[in-house]
Amino acid sequence: MFWNKKQKLPVTIDDKEWIEEGLLFLRENFSAEHFDNLQTITPTKDFYNITFKGNEEDAEFILKRTMEIMIINDTEINLEFFSDQPVEMADGTILSTPADMNGSWKSAAGLYEEKNDEKTIYIERGQLKNTISLIATISHELSHLILLGENRIEENDEYLTDLTAIAYGFGIFIGNSRFQHSTFQNSTNFGWQMSKQGYLPEQIIAYSMAWLSKHRKESTDYKKYLNKTMEKYFTQSENYLKTEK
Template sequence: MFGFFRKSTKAKCPIPEENRIWMEDAFKWLISEFKKDKIISRKILRPSNEDFPFQFNQSEEDAYILLPVIAEQMEVESSQIELRFYDQTLAEFSSGAGKIFSQQTPGEQYSAGTYNTKKNAGKFVISIEAAQLKNTESLIATLAHEFAHIKLIGEKRIKQNDEFLTDLVTVIFGLGIFNANSSFRFYTNQESWGYRKQGYLSQQEWGYALALFALLRDKDEKKPQWINFLVPNIKSDFKKSMTFLTDNSPIL
């Protein structure tokens, strides 16, 4: 297979060719596994009071409030899930401009959450890093990613873990806005500034994945309403990807 679309010189693809082919083939596989009609008809959840009409207090309680919502969206029985929490300290680096804190230690993959493929007392164990509780959108993204592991490994669709494919699962289950927005964020306060990187796809890859998703749902809708909930950098990458995809002939 060589992806969904034939190459064209009309617009430049915003992601490397090898990544484009992989992502389009991955989407085709996901469609076969999770059914195109269900992907098209499924509601897209947005960071809004309409979709999440709850009061959050940045505590573990938030995760328990969100658990049944994400479980229903991703078609997993919430009673099968056991939540746990852990603390992973921020890494600190010095610079001439002050302290920089990164949630990704050099040489290590930062973990916003973990999923245990072995069931504990008949339940899947999802562990949430404490820092995720401070940002509801990131917490939703973490839960969605860990639930995606259940859809792939827990439901025995794949044998070996694939984090990039796991990220894509959140898109087809209507939670891609959260994971894309959380993929790379700067933060600042009175004492420091830094960034938080979450997930495995790059910003450009998230934009491309969301564009594929949008075209799958409606090939005539180039600017779906839900893109207004994307952060500016992801929205820009989405538009670049949509331009490339609409300038190329689909071979589905």
């Protein structure tokens, strides 16, 4: 009968085990009380009470507010900016990234650096135009501080870093920022770019969020905030987890 139909798991069994082991590792490392009391952060004034203008001051505000949400206290972090936007040459030619000039470029939304006892987060200027992506990037970079800067892990692990940001409640931002589409245009040229942000696939992000929702007994209306792809994977994950004891 249709109501007994086994719910489809949107991730592989190996991925499911990695997610759950990773989240349980974080729970043990942060303490169960701290981990269990974290909550989902929504793109609302409840968490980021500001009218965004897309400038550097917004990024400063988001960094400060996100540090408060992630309970990062008594730590000074420098915020710097770099550019990875299309370049217009004198003849009107559009170069999509600096890779077209030297053949080697790895695009990044943000970077975290510790040097000479100073902590710095670098933000790609294009992120200033997209508040959701900017919050996702800053939460990820702050997760580097929580894992590496506080000596919870010895070697950098970008996947675990993404999972940490999700555990701190930023799954909506990270999931909705996973794929981005942008266009550029001048008097003679028009083009578009598809870029990826973050490290975990949407299915893994969605399952992680659903697992946390069940574990923490949350009542957040996730579907209100997720894009269509993320909503599909989240619903599949949520339905699957309802069948697990």
